[in-house]
Amino acid sequence: MLKISNLSASYDHIDALHNVNIEVAEGSIVSIIGSNGAGKTTLLNTISGLVPAKEGAITYKGVPLEKIAHIIVQKGIVQVPEGRKIFAGLSVRENLILGGFHLGKHERRVKIEEMFKRFPRLKERESQQAGTMSGGEQQMLAICRGLMSNPKLILLDEPSLGLAPVLVSDVFKQIAEIRRMGITVLLVEQNARKALSMCDYAYVLENGRVILQGRGEELLCNEAISKAYLGESQGCKEDAGADDEGKL
């Protein structure tokens, strides 16, 4: 569905990505793990058209992907940015309207109702300023805002960042739910254990290069990965329900 070949990009004059090759199959969850500054966010921002690629190509459904951010969204690729980035001063409803900005009036209304059904909490807070909600609620809103645009591929940047462990599990349940809706997921996570245990395929990014790739459970059992990202010795045995000890 999405194919990234030999992609290099720099951000603020720092080379952030070197020769990155990544493929995302339709209907799958692909995760990118790596430590801070590995280039994960730059990778997503390059796909989203916020950071220009220096070299390489990105193709989407077999054709080269546009380079203009708002057109990329209209083509069906939406990003839920790191740190949620909800519009704090706008109401919950206004945030959702923005998410479905290019939809027709009627379609947008239907979509908003759909989101409210999915998360009744948001309905309760419909006209409340989004910035006054709790971190978990804000993350819910950020994901719903992304879903508003009817995406085919959703890019999730650190959705569990800064959330309490119990909420982290909620977020990962949501991600599984999104896949069931038929939406392909590209997930960037520092919570490597959770990400690896739920994804179909994963890439490990270090200093802007893909150093390792493989199926999720394969990487979970990989010794080097266990040492670097999961905390030693328990890698393989831990199941998806584990808490976030694996977090860096």
Place this chain on the structure above:
Amino acid sequence: MLIQQLLNGISLGAVYAIIAVGFALVFNILKFSNFSHGGVLTVTAYAGFLISSKLNLGFVPTILLTAVAGGLIAMGIERVAFRRLRKKGSPIILYFVSSITMGMLLENLITVFFSSNFYSYPKFFEKSSFTIFGLNMAVTDALMLIISIVSLTILMVVIYKTRLGIAIRALSMDTNTTSLMGINVNAVIAATFFVVGCLGGIAGVFLGLNYTLYPQLGQLIVKGFIASVLGGLGNLFGAVLGAILLGVLEVTLTNIPFIGAGLSPVVIFVIMLIFLILRPQGIAGKIVHEKA
């Protein structure tokens, strides 16, 4: 007497409000003080003069056409002076320099084409003033007040009730995230400049009517700037409050014997300085705080 002064002050403040809100709107989305707006005021004041005298149009069509002209001019300014800076991610100071340059350019173009002669608008109304509840009011003052109220109301409806308004407010908070919503940021900014230019056009006609035409007319943008500083830069309601406060202050100061028209700008600037020291966030300040 006191009420009479208050009324005069509010009418004057009404024009300042339109200027200040235009100023605040650009500050809101691009975070710089847009002094090119002064150029828009000058050009539209002359444009309104040409429209009314050459086409022989009445007051209302003149205002409407000038507003549209102002909108187009402001969109042109954004295209020429700011879009490339945005594309290159230039620092804010360059926007500021660019805006001052555009303001001067427009002012001097007007000087070239019209020389620095003074012109006056044709007389739109038979009577120049009327009396209501024992208060004397100039016809233009009354119109200024009414048209300001109407246009500011329309603006607030656009900003707070329409999809474009939501996008403008989103843009003022976070440009990148706004584009991640699938919103064409360039188009929203262009639309904002159109709205700002329309307000500038309306203000331009009133300035022309009040002060006669001269190329430096647009320097009255400083009043809009002071008003939005008093109100809290970027805050629309604050800008309106600040403008009315400024209008009332000016009228009052002019009528105090020792100060008069000569010293009143000095006092105004001193007040602005004190304001900046004591309450830098302005009257309205920032209400929303983001939760971590």
